[in-house]
Amino acid sequence: xxxxxxxxxxxxTVDFSIVVPFFNEVDSIKPLYESxxxxxxxxxxxxxxxxxxDGSRDxxxxxxxxxxxxxxRVALIRLRRNFGQxxxxxxxxxxxxxxIIISMDGDLQHDPTEIPQFINKILExxxxxxxxxxxxxxxxxxxxxxxxxxxxxxxxxxxxELHDFGTTFKAYRREVVTELQLYGDLHRFIPALASWQxxxxxxxxxxxxxxxxxxxxxxxxxxxxxxLDLISVKFLLDYSTRPLHFFGFFGVLGTAxxxxxxxxxxxxxxxxxxDIMDNHGPxxxxxxxxxxxxxxxxxxxxLGEMLARTYYESQNKPxxxxxxxxxxxxxxxxxxxxxxxxxESAEAVSAWxxxxxx
Numbered sequence: 001x002x003x004x005x006x007x008x009x010x011x012x013t014v015d016f017s018i019v020v021p022f023f024n025e026v027d028s029i030k031p032l033y034e035s036x037x038x039x040x041x042x043x044x045x046x047x048x049x050x051x052x053x054d055g056s057r058d059x060x061x062x063x064x065x066x067x068x069x070x071x072x073r074v075a076l077i078r079l080r081r082n083f084g085q086x087x088x089x090x091x092x093x094x095x096x097x098x099x100i101i102i103s104m105d106g107d108l109q110h111d112p113t114e115i116p117q118f119i120n121k122i123l124e125x126x127x128x129x130x131x132x133x134x135x136x137x138x139x140x141x142x143x144x145x146x147x148x149x150x151x152x153x154x155x156x157x158x159x160x161e162l163h164d165f166g167t168t169f170k171a172y173r174r175e176v177v178t179e180l181q182l183y184g185d186l187h188r189f190i191p192a193l194a195s196w197q198x199x200x201x202x203x204x205x206x207x208x209x210x211x212x213x214x215x216x217x218x219x220x221x222x223x224x225x226x227x228l229d230l231i232s233v234k235f236l237l238d239y240s241t242r243p244l245h246f247f248g249f250f251g252v253l254g255t256a257x258x259x260x261x262x263x264x265x266x267x268x269x270x271x272x273x274x275d276i277m278d279n280h281g282p283x284x285x286x287x288x289x290x291x292x293x294x295x296x297x298x299x300x301x302x303l304g305e306m307l308a309r310t311y312y313e314s315q316n317k318p319x320x321x322x323x324x325x326x327x328x329x330x331x332x333x334x335x336x337x338x339x340x341x342x343x344e345s346a347e348a349v350s351a352w353x354x355x356x357x358x
Contacts, residue, residue, distance in 0.1 A: 016040065016047040016119070017098030021088035021168075022064065022106040023054040028212075029063045033074075035112040043116065050075045050092045051106075055082030085168070086187040093177055101172045109209045110169045117204055118171035127176045127199035128191050130162055131169035131206035150226050157234045158192035162203050165189065166226075169206055185225055189233045196237050241312070243304030247297045254294030261287040 018036055022029060033049070040047045051074060053061045061078055068076040077091050089103055100122055104110040110131075121129040136144050147166055154165045165188045176194050186193065191201050239246040265284060268274045276284055312318075 013046075013097035014048050015045040015098060015100065016043075017096035017101045017174075018047065018049045018115070019052070019089060019092035019096060019101060019103045020049070020106045021052040021054050021085055021092060022056060022060050023082060023085075023088070024056045024058045024060060025106045026056070026058045026060045026063060028106055028108045029060060029067070032106060032108055032112070033067055033071075036115075037071075039112045039115055043119075048073050048075060048097060050077065050096055052076075052088040052092045053078045054084070054088040055079050084185065086182050086185050089168070089187050090182045096174070096178075099174050101174055101177055102170070103172075104169045107211055109211055110167075111207050111209060114169075114206050118169075121202050121204055122171050122173065124202075125200065126202040127173045128194055128201045129171040130164065130191055130201065130203050131167045132162070132164045132203050133167055133208040134205045136208045150230075153227070154189070154192065154230055157230060158189070158195065158237060160192050160195050160201060162191060162201070164203070165191065167206070184232070185229050186233065188226065189229065192233055192237060241308055243308055244298075244301035247301030247304060251294045251297030251299075251301060254290045254297060256294070258287050258290030258294055261290065 018040070020032065020036075029051075033051075036049060049071075051064050051068070053064055053076070064076050064078075068074045075095055077095055079088065079091060092103070093101060100119060102115055102118055104112070114131075118129050118131075136147075147164075151163060151165055155161055155163075168187065170190070172190075172194075176197065176199050177190065179197070180190060180193050182190070191199070195201065235246065261283060265276050265280055265287060268280065269276050274280070
């Protein structure tokens with residue numbers, strides 16, 4: 001496919017892709033679409049909008065289809081049921097063509113007029129730009145406090161210094177986001193997952209507009225799911241290619257502790273002739289538990305190592321991420337002229353060894 005230049009990057013089809021998932025947002029679709037068009041037309045570059053209907057039941061699909069039929073720049077993806085925001089975003093990412101991808105919510109709480117500042121930040125050389133809702137309009141007890149706690153934990157464990165992981169309003173370089181596999185509610189952790197690939201991540205303040213239409217799908221139970229996903233992400237970031245290092249630590253610790261306590265019990269029994277069951281029954285039970293659990297942890301680690309190798313090798317999936325490749329600029333003919341016959345090379349090496357100081 002022919003490439004053209006836009007700014008600092010090559011592009012294929014369009015410059016920008018706007019991905020918006022919708023779930024029962026019938027009253028927000030048209031105002032959001034009109035706002036996006038007004039902003040993107042001013043920029044003067046090619047763009048597309050990828051709208052994803054995540055199993056809506058309120059007539060959202062009908063409006064989305066009308067917009068898609070009327071505007072050739074709108075791609076519409078209709079999922080068979082409500083798969084959740086992560087799956088909807090992933091579907092949108094998979095069908096984009098832009099070199100810069102901007103994702104946002106479909107509830108009008110994200111202001112499309114802020115899209116240019118995301119693009120400008122990407123053009124400074126960043127791979128991901130995340131929005132930061134500095135002045136949130138959500139309920140303090142059920143939304144803001146749990147979110148602040150979760151964000152601090154996420155930043156600490158993922159080593160990505162962001163204040164707001166939860167917002168969908170983000171911009172990505174295409175090559176970064178399309179290589180990620182997203183499951184569960186992992187869309188919040190895209191910056192953390194991309195950091196494993198060496199992505200440069202920035203954060204910019206954004207407005208958080210009060211929700212006007214529909215009702216939020218967020219509830220307090222989601223905080224627990226976020227924390228469980230955080231454990232998963234932490235493990236993937238640190239131990240996905242070396243699970244034995246994680247499970248092996250607990251395995252060796254349990255086995256070594258059990259061995260030492262067992263040795264203590266043997267000395268007590270054979271040297272001091274004590275009745276182990278009467279005098280040290282709880283310690284004997286603990287010794288057995290430690291030895292068995294230690295062996296189990298080691299076994300899980302070994303199984304994890306085999307699964308990791310199967311995962312990476314079956315898909316030819318590299319365990320590294322390349323940012324740039326600069327191939328050698330020596331032409332083939334010139335390289336062949338530089339290389340003499342193998343016999344001459346062998347003689348030169350022998351002569352060098354003979355004359356080299358020992």
